[in-house]
Amino acid sequence: MELEELRKKIDQIDARLVELINERAEVVVEVGKFKRRSGSVPVYAPDRETQVLSKICELNKGPLPDKTLVAVWRELMSGSFFIERPLRISFLGPEGSYSHQASMKKFGQSVDYLPLADIRGVFDEVARGQCDFGMVPVENSSGGGVVETLDAFLETRIMICAEMEMPIHHNLLAKCRLEEIEKIYSKPEVFAQCRNWITENHFEGKIITEASTARAAELAAQSDNCAAIGSSLAGRIYGLNVLYEKIEDKPDNVTRFLIISSRDTPKTGDDKTAIVFTTPHKPGALFDVLGVFDKYDINLTRIESRPNKTRNWEYHFFADINGHKTDENIIKALEKLHDRTIQVQILGSFPRYTGETD
Template sequence: MSLDDLRNRIDEIDLELVKLLNERARVVVEVGKLKSRTDGPIYAPDREKQVLAKIRRANQGPLPDRTLVAIWRELMSGSFVLEKPLRIAYLGPAGSFSHTAAMLKFGQSVEYEPLADIRSVFDEISKEHCDLGIVPIENSTGGGVIETLDALIETDVKVCAEVLMAVHHNLLANCLLEDVEKIYSKPEVFAQCRNWLTATFKEAKTIPVASTARAAQMAAEEPNTAAIGSKIAAELYGLKMICENIEDIANNITRFLVVSKEDAKPTGEDKTAILFSTAHKAGALADVLEVFKKYNINMTNIESRPSKKRGWEYYFFVDFLGHHTEERIQIGLEESRQHCLQLSILGSFPRATELL
């Protein structure tokens, strides 16, 4: 076939795709009508996982799975609008890593609400001003995000999904490297770039701010000032990429949580997040962990935070494999409560197995 013949064939296929996509959309509209009568949630993480898994299984190439999954995420984003426009809260302003994660997860068609700090994301969900929120919870280099851990203690939201995203940090500025006097970014970002900063700067002052996008905004407004942030932030705020990929560890991954008023239904490949506190006595935490071992509850993460109510009392955050509706886990959690001052289920959600 000639080049023109091949292009004509592509045009024909494109027209068929448009027809099929709109046929799919008409079914989505009917789904939305049913959900409105039953008051069902528009975003169903369990259904999302099933659909994307089915697409991967059906794919025989030559397109890679990643390409098809990205297309289907955009289809689902458009479907949300047809059912009911979703409003997603994130740590802003635009161009933050949270913004990037939200866009990769929920696509271009939903509404986004940038907020000044992580606690505000939780508050907007609690007040039902937003449908979903996305917040960073831990980084493979820097560990847990304190603001998110504290907000999980103090609010009533549920975790309904998680997102894994590779994060690359860049020094952004409109001056020469040797002229940088101040550097803005999140505290966790400074921790992830500590070795590079120590080797590169002798006198530049690092100043923590609420988000990397806010750091970029400030760097764009002040002379001899830089920010550590994303390529998108550089483009949005008119900054130059002075140095790229300055994170100390190349395989730098941040895990984000999607929070809402409800958690997700079981998928067969789930995780559960819980929060508990123990009495200040020898072996209290070990007693809880022994129960987990007894019921084969496999932990994937554990973090601790001071309770702020009593001295030397701590809250523990634990993620483990499985859904809280499973009988084995229900029995194990009930027995664990005997060793806790408090134990709350923060939510069960599909386990993220691939980077966005």
């Protein structure tokens, strides 16, 4: 076929796609009406999202890769949120932060976003009902746990309803050429993760720490001789060129994010449950707790401790376990934990992140 004929064929298919997408949207309108009548079904349901995206991957026979169709369907679902009721998502700002990037990857372009100055603020806005969901970082494969997020769970009753992981790539952003750079702004953790590149290019004496990578990009945009290390999204937002991509020392650097809400998620069959417990200050206390998980054949996938701010030498332990809080073995295990701990709290059950629907 000639090129013009192929383009006409694409135009015809596009017309059919637009018709089908809007036909789908009409059903979404009916779904929204049902949810408003019931009053108990949330606009965004992580369990339903998992089902839809998994099904799309199963149906895909190529030649497009799964991730392309998943990206399309995420935007369709984002538009669906807008039709049902616009969602408001809070995140650790400013705009252009990695939390902002993760939020857009998860919820798409058709929702309202609220950047906040600190992680506790993200929790507070969800608790007040001013935001439907919040996006918070909880751990990085290079830097470990995010203590501000862990502490906020101790101080609020917000639940985890979903999780996601996102590769973190640091980029050198500037309006000038490399040899013209006099200062480089970024977070201390980012400088630590890009130490090799900074040393190789002799920038050790030019780094200036800021509270966030987005703030760093904002400052770099105000000067002709300054740069920032941050996300490509920050570069687009603040009008900076990407001089060097992926300058992090560890190329497989990943941050795990949690989506927080006033409720957790129904069982999907492939779930995780997050808990926090406090052990008495006595020999073997943690060993006794771990024995409960072993007894009920529960896989402990993560454990991290935080000191109790009110009592010296007492610790809170954050743990992720495979399974849903409604599973029989987890119910029994949590009952046993009450006898072996000072307190135990469920932070939420949610679909286990597998990366298959990214």
